[in-house]
Amino acid sequence: MKNVLILLTAVAIAAPAVSNAQPSFDCTKASSSAEKLVCVDPALAQLDQRLAERYKAARAVIDGLGAGRDTARDTLKATQRGWIKGRDDCWKADDLRTCVEASYLTREGNLVAQWMLETPVSVVAYTCENNPANEVTAYFFDTELPSIRLEYGDSIKTGSLVPAASGAKFATEFGGMFWTKGDTAQFAWVEGDAMSCIRAP
Secondary structure: OHHHHHHHHHHHHHHHHHHOOOOOOOHHHOOOHHHHHHHHOHHHHHHHHHHHHHHHHHHHHHHOOOOOHHHHHHHHHHHHHHHHHHHHHHHHOOOHHHHHHHHHHHHHHHHHHHHOOOOOOEEEEEEEOOEEEEEEEEEEEOOOOOEEEEEEOOEEEEEEEEOOOOOEEEEEHHHOEEEEEOOEEEEEOOOOOEEEEEEOO
């Protein structure tokens, strides 16, 4: 009984915070169906606020860079504009709310993994196609929608967990993917170019 009372008290304390959540933008200027939904859905409004904080944290990381700072800042702004456009295109989806929520969670994971806004829960190197010189390093992040950062050569990609029959599968940009099963993985930097990899010793 005591544990039940504690749980109910915790819910009662948390509930006002969610119900009073406001998005980071001015709802009087909301124009898209996605924005209008966020303005009336406390949980989505809270997600919007959280994403705004993630974006601010990414800006802070970029501001601390030396060479390449201006390019990185421009890229961050461009990708954020692209994300907003994609979120607003959720009016085309069968389920508007599910699409909007997924959009926020995917973008949050992308920002965290791209700019290392959290400490990864694990970092694992994989050797692909039995070639030690052909290595990919995976950083796994425990964001609400689990996310990944892949370092391959001099390039970086980020991805989010997607449904899979087994293992853990992450989808990345341009049809890429990273699918782990035990100590093995299937890795495609771009769609249709998959390699077999094994966890490096």
